[in-house]
Amino acid sequence: MNKFLVCSSLPFAAASQPRIVQASLRVQEDGVVQEDGVVHVAGHCTKVPRNVNMDKLHNRYLFSEISRREVQHIEKYPNAKVMSLGIGDTTQPLPEIIASSMAKYAQALATPEGYRGYGPEQGNKALRKAIAEVFYQDVLVKETEVFVTDGSQCDISRLQLLLGSNVTVAVQDPSFPAYVDSSVIIGQADDFKGGARKHGNIKYMKCSPQNNFFPDLEYASRADIIFFCSPNNPTGHAATWKQLKKLVDFARDNGSIIIFDTAYASYVMDDCPRSIFEIPGAREVAIEVSSFSKFAGFTGVRLGWTVVPDELLFSNGFPVIKDFDRITCTCFNRASNIAQAGGLACLSSEGMKAAESLVHYYMDNAKILVETFTSLGLEVYGGANAPYVWVRFPGKKSWDVFSEILEKTDIITVPGSGFGPGGEEYIRFSAYGNRKCILEASKRMKSLLS
Amino acid sequence: MNKFLVCSSLPFAAASQPRIVQASLRVQEDGVVQEDGVVHVAGHCTKVPRNVNMDKLHNRYLFSEISRREVQHIEKYPNAKVMSLGIGDTTQPLPEIIASSMAKYAQALATPEGYRGYGPEQGNKALRKAIAEVFYQDVLVKETEVFVTDGSQCDISRLQLLLGSNVTVAVQDPSFPAYVDSSVIIGQADDFKGGARKHGNIKYMKCSPQNNFFPDLEYASRADIIFFCSPNNPTGHAATWKQLKKLVDFARDNGSIIIFDTAYASYVMDDCPRSIFEIPGAREVAIEVSSFSKFAGFTGVRLGWTVVPDELLFSNGFPVIKDFDRITCTCFNRASNIAQAGGLACLSSEGMKAAESLVHYYMDNAKILVETFTSLGLEVYGGANAPYVWVRFPGKKSWDVFSEILEKTDIITVPGSGFGPGGEEYIRFSAYGNRKCILEASKRMKSLLS
Incomplete structure (x- = not known):
């Protein structure tokens, strides 16, 4: 994996001379200079070793890579009318009551009565x-078990800090990439194996139409931690009560913790559970992370929460909530008070x-997309x-389909x-x-694929 | 350290029975039940091991402990006029231009033109x-080296995620507790030794009046990472240009990275440097974390930044900025856009x-406090x-002085x-x-100590 110039053995005075880049060397798009398979960088080597876990990450964070390709496409076709059905960013204005509550709160910070610090x-x-x-409903969860945060993605990494490197992890396959990536960063995973396209020591639980997008738990081996997302990103499948009951029972039988x-x-429109805590016994085996981002358009405002039930204990009997509180106080600080005012207005x-x-x-947009792809005779799930x-x-x-769609329709997926x-x-x-965009995207996809 | 009931070896069915707390057991203030030195908790043991690093933290996060004691004091003396010179929370209203910029931004989120997501x-x-x-001044640092975040405290833990457990760390002693605590959490530190009141494997560089609050680097041993805070929290000492030059040279000689x-x-009022990057050569050995919190009253709004220079490389030549970017995209998400609007208005x-x-x-408050304690004949630094x-x-x-001051003057320190x-x-x-509070605190301290 490590193809970078090793200079820690050089005397520091020598290492700290600026390395002059020769014109004959190949400069990669990311500014890294390569010669004979060895990568040189203009800069100065310290003697601090690179974190081996960071080295195990085999590529860019998925959504950064998507953004990079979008930028490249726009550079190539400056007049293209690029349209994003990609990263999942909310587009519609915030409800008035939420925006005005935040505006009022922010304005009041300029007054002695309205000012708030920590x-x-x-x-x-x-x-x-x-x-x-x-x-x-004040029944499934107590207010003291709710930790307000700046969003689920950050919470996942804070939970990894809490858990440390000495636990085993299972994920749905496919799943939101931050689960696996944060596992790698904290040191729970082994190297990425190009053939299987999996990290060693992470259990990938396949979710496909064959198993109704729910892992075959009867054949699954035990993991300490099970990341589970429902409704699922990316498959769009919401697990049923029966499926989640199986999951909770599996965790109880194995002494695992579910991060739900x-x-x-x-977005659940039928009677699928909206919280893992609707399942009996879940309070003893699950942590729930959630967010205002997609629910109320807070992707830019940043607000989420994590629930850690009092009954959830590590194997030595120590309450998980106490360690999460310590992490919250030490490694986080608190969510923005303006965003919190918006969250309160939202509720x-x-x-x-x-x-x-x-x-x-x-x-309704999702329905249009489902109809579009169904009418094209494709296998369509979610929505x-x-x-x-x-x-x-x-x-x-x-990735080939992604590139073809982008090249021919200017749509990011x-x-x-x-x-x-x-x-x-x-x-x-x-x-x-917005609806106009979705209809236009539908038209472009139809003309590409029909 | 680990006095908690071990139940991982029990069959899970047995372990998952609610543990009934007997009336004869001693219930501690934190809800934990103790019997014969073994701690029992009402709940259910999973088989997930507690992170050994979390177990090494020897007490609560400092500022949580202070808050807890404040609450206790108020419960004991409900009529006390408690006054805080403690956690360092800003109290004065935000400048109008900052508040109104954030209010305007927040309000515009309710419009199609003003809405912003990620x-x-x-x-x-x-x-x-x-x-x-x-x-x-657009000279010391490039805009692409600036990462906007939700504050320094969070950045410190993200930098620890970046560095991992396989580096050695040095801190000023005394120093902001998040440096040591986050080191312990990520796994860089050994157990806390009660006698020395230090964690093994962390180098404590003493800063006292004897060395003008600057570590004796000539006797210091090498560490990969040096946490350094100037102006210093808690001593109030701002390192001079000459001192920081010594620090940068020390880091260069040792191949260390300074987290500044x-x-x-x-708050620097004289010609002490406000950034480590004012020192020649610092770009090759330093990361800088900073914040709008204390500068502009953003303690509750949450906004900070971290600078990682392009030239800073790990020992294998890999650019630190690339790994920090990966951490930012994977483990963070982004700072609240409303807070960012406030930051821009502030600048x-x-x-x-x-x-x-x-x-x-x-x-001016600091001056009043310095004069107060000086007039009482005490040794006073900082301010x-x-x-x-x-x-x-x-x-x-x-801690005894803390308790005496709180008990007799209702002042948190x-x-x-x-x-x-x-x-x-x-x-x-x-x-x-506010000034009135500071003057009142000064009066109370004088009557206690004179």
Whole structure:
């Protein structure tokens, strides 16, 4: 893996001379200079070893790579009308009550009465209480078990800090790439094996149409930690009550902890559970991470939460919540108080109604995409309980399909293999976008594929 | 260290029975039940091992402990007029231009034109550019080297994720507790030794009046990473250009990386450097973390930044900035766009003027505190280039002094030993507060100590 010039053995004075880049050397797109398979960088070597875990990451973070390709495409075709069904970024304006609550809060910070500095690290009491009430009916979860944060993605890495390197991890395959990547970074995973396109020591639980997108737990081996996302990103599948009961029982039988990601819970349109804590016994085996991002358009505002139940204990009897609290106080600080004011407004009855209508707007987009691809005779999944439509292109590499769609229609998508080897042959289409865009994208896809 | 009931060897069915707490057992204040030195918790043991690093943390996070004692004091004396010179929380209203910019931005999120979702993970281009211009005159640092974040404390842990467990760390003693605690959490440190009150494998570089609060580098052994804070929290000492030159040379000679914390840079009133990058050669050995929190009253709003120069390389020649970018994209997400709008307004000439006047307000408070303690004949440090006043109480344990001050004057402070063994006998007084409070605190301290 490590092809970089080793200079730690050089005397530091020598190593600290600027390395002059010769014109004959090949300069890569990322500024790295290569000669005879050895990479040289203009700079000065310290004697600090690079973290071996970082070296195990085999490529860029998926969504950074997508952005990079988008930029390249625009450079190549400056007049292209590029349209994104890619990263899953909310596009519709915030509900008025949320925006005005944040605006009012921010403006009041200029007054002696309205100024606030540090609040509690775990989040403001009123917001924790509202989350427990609105999402957990004050029964499934206590307000003291809710930790308000700056979003699920950050929470996943904080949970990895909490768990450390000495645990084994299982993920759905395909799954949101931050699970595997953060596992690698914290040191739970072995090298990436190009053939299998998997990291050693991570258990990939395949989710495909063959098993109704739910892992074959009867054949699964034990892992300490099971990352599970429902409604799923990227497949769009929402696990049923029965499926989640199986998952909870599996975790209980194996003494595992489920990290349950419900960032898309508000998109559940049928009776699939919106929280793992709807399943009996889940409080003893699960942590839940969730977010205002996709629910209320907070992708840029940043607000989420994590629930750690009191009953969840490590093998030595120590409460997980106590370690998560320590991580929150030490490695985080607190969510922005302005974002928290927005979250509180969102959980009012007016805010909830407005947020739900945003969800329905995006779900109508999803319906258009599902109809588009179905009419083209493709295998189409998701889109019923999630803002993602998961389309199969049999026999094709998903990065090739991604490139072809981008080249011929100027539409950004996400290649399924970016979510794990189980995503090969698939493309994820995001339903985020204004209606006009989605209709235009549908037209372009039809003219490409019909 | 591990006194918790081990139940991983029990069959899970047995372990998952609720443990009934007997009335005869001693219930501690934190809900943990103790019997014969073994701690029992009402809950269910999984088979997931507790992270050994978390077990090495020997107590609560310092500022959580302070908050806990404040709450206890208020419960004991409900009518007490408690006053905080403790955690260092800004108290004065935000400058109007900052608050109104954030309010305007937040309100516009409700419109199709003003709505923004995900921005770049590294921060908005305009803000990165403004930071490079205002704080680094566009010479010391490039805008592409600036990563906008939700604050220094979070950045420190993200830098630890980047570095991993296989590096050695040195800290000033005393120092901001998140350096040592995050080192322990990531696995760089050995157990806490009660006698020395230090963690094994961390190098504590003593900073006291004897060495003008600058470590004796001529006797210091090498560490991969050197955490260094100037102006210093808690001692209030700003390192001179000459001192920082020594530090940079030491890092260059040893191939170390300095993580330079300049959260209090705006409080420098003389010609001490405000950035490590003012020192020649620093770009090849230093990362800088900084913040809008104390500079512009953003403790609750949350905004900071980290600079990683292009030239800084690991021993194998790999650029540190590339790994930090990967961490930013994978383990963070991005700072709140509303907070970023506030940061940009702060860096306008009107914003800077207003922020500087806030700094002067707090520095006038510091002067009052310095005069108070000097007039009482105490040894007083800091307060000239920092909002912290560091006062020695010879022969006394700082937690005892903390408790005595709280009990007799209702003033919250921070005991020096919370920042490391080198802080013993000291108390840190924060100059954050409105003038009336500071004057009242001065009066109370005079009546206690004179």
